Amino acid sequence: SSGELDNRPLIEQILELKLAQARRLGDPNWAEVSLASKMAGSVAEVEALLEQLRAAAYPVAQGELEALAACAARHGAAEASGIMPWDVSYWAEVLRQESFDLDSEALRPWFSLEQVLGGLFGLCQRLFDIRIVATEAGEAPLWHSDVRYFRLVDAGSGEPLAGFYLDPYSRPGSKRGGAWMDECLGRSRTPAGEQVLPVAYLICNQSPPVGETPSLMTFEEVETLFHEFGHGLQHMLTTVDRPQAAGINNVEWDAVELPSQFMENWCYDRATLMGMARHWQSGEPLPESEYQKLLAARTFMGGSATLRQVHFALTDLRLHSQWTPNCGQSPEQLRRRIAASTTVLEPIPEDAFLCAFSHIFAGGYAAGYYSYKWAEVLSADAFSAFEEVGLDQEEEIVATGRRFRDTVLSLGGSRSPAEVFEAFRGRGPSSGALIRHSGLAAG
Incomplete structure (x- = not known):
């Protein structure tokens, strides 16, 4: 209550310092400094993308909020004030279980590592x-008995291309968590x-085998x-010989997640998923x-999830492109103006989200938080190239994969990501596929 731990003055100080630094560099604001080293060409380009996503997500998020309120009413919890921000997670989980009771743990037997x-x-083949x-034992040095080493070779010529270590299991106390x-x-x-x-390291932290399991x-x-x-x-399929631009090196921040998020899409492809999801004991699909x-589950509460990210990204972008000490509003007031069109539940008066937005004030994402959605647009649009030729059309899929x-996968940071994407897709990126994959497309 003394306010000594209130970091709102620090937020203004950080924004003022970034603005001053940008102007010393000859830029009007920090957003221009940030975007100079990213794929996005301008603040206007990022704003346009975020508006496309916002416009698609907002009515869906409104419908999701109404569904949560109806769920609460069915359980006798309807209140005059309606759903409050602290109610959302609870009723979303209740509605999820009512709609489709997906038990993640119960699916484990269908997904053995092998x-x-x-x-x-x-x-990949x-x-x-x-x-x-x-590889055979002894072909590469290993740091633990859990670790395996694999080689990549060109399927046509047999030419060696790369290698990677796979360290899949958790080792509490001796291995960093995460993947x-x-x-x-x-x-x-x-x-x-x-x-x-x-050669790459691929590190995961999943459950190790136990006995025969x-x-x-x-x-x-x-x-x-x-x-x-x-x-x-x-990293492994690059054809660039200069280390500074080979593989993931020198790939802009808002484009580096393209191949990784692209691969995630295949987990929902029927042929890919059903081909590997076999019960480890019975072999049943x-x-x-x-x-x-x-x-x-992929699209459940998709409108709310997209709108939340748009709210974060737009707040970040405008704090670093529009806010100045003399603009007549505090950073918090600017954020609440943005919330009027990017939230379906108005932030409560006590909301202090900015005070915990460490991504942009301490994590290097200043005027770069939009990168999450930008990369999703790229990856969804890349996957849609395969959808357009038909996921069951083998010849076309092979040709698209080779491209x-x-x-x-080949050019790395040797060319701008916009050029690389256009070389693959034949055009610039479109948000349409992400809107569709997120369950936000009209009709």
Whole structure:
């Protein structure tokens, strides 16, 4: 109550310092400094994208709020004040269970690590014309008995392309949590002109095998594995020999998630998912009803989720492009003006979200939070290239996959991401696929 821990003055101080620094660099505001090193060309371009997403998400989010209120009423919890912000998570979970009772833990038996790896590697062979081969003991140095080493070779020529380490299991106390991809060796040439092939680390933290029971994954862990492998593919399939621009190096912040999020889309492709989702004991495929639940879960409360990210991104962008110490409003007042069109539940008077928005004040995302949605637009639009030719049309899928390999996965940071994307897609990115995948398309 003393206010000594109120960091709102710090927020203004940070914004003032960034504004002053931008002007010393010859830019009108910090947003221009941020975008100079990103794929997005201007503040107006980012605003236009966010408005497309906002316009699609807002009516859907309104409908979702009405559905939560109706759910609460069915359970005898209707109040004159209606749904409040602290009610949303609870009633969303109740409604989710009523709509489709998806038990993530119960699906584990259908996703053994070996089955999932088989599906992932088979997909990569189909799309990118590569083979992924497990190596013999002793072929590469290993730091733990859980770790395996794989080689990538061109399926047509047999030419070696890259390698990667897979360290899949949690080791409490001796291994950092989470999942990530990192560089072991980058593609380059020695002073003598010899080719150095890229090697990646692929690290996960899933349950290890126990006795006769293999490592069984949640669907979220399957998505994570596909995601990190997408980063790995861009590192391993690069054809750029200059380390500074090979693989993921020098790829702009708002484009680097394109290959990873692109790979996640295949987890919802019927042929890919049903081909690897087999019960580890009986071999039975995942029941159709469970597949439909996974599809429903992907878009559940999708309007609210999209609108929330648009609110965060637009607040960040305008604080760094429009706010000044003399603009006549505080950062919080600017944020609340934005909330009028980006929230379906008005923030309560005590709301102090900005005071905890560490991404933009302490995490390097100043005027860059939009990158999350920008990258989703790119990845969804890239996947839609495969949808347009028909996911069951093998010849067209193979050709499209090869084009993705030769552009997005090959060129790394050697060309601007806008050029690379256009070389693959034949045009600039469109938000239409993400709007559709998020369940926001009209009708």
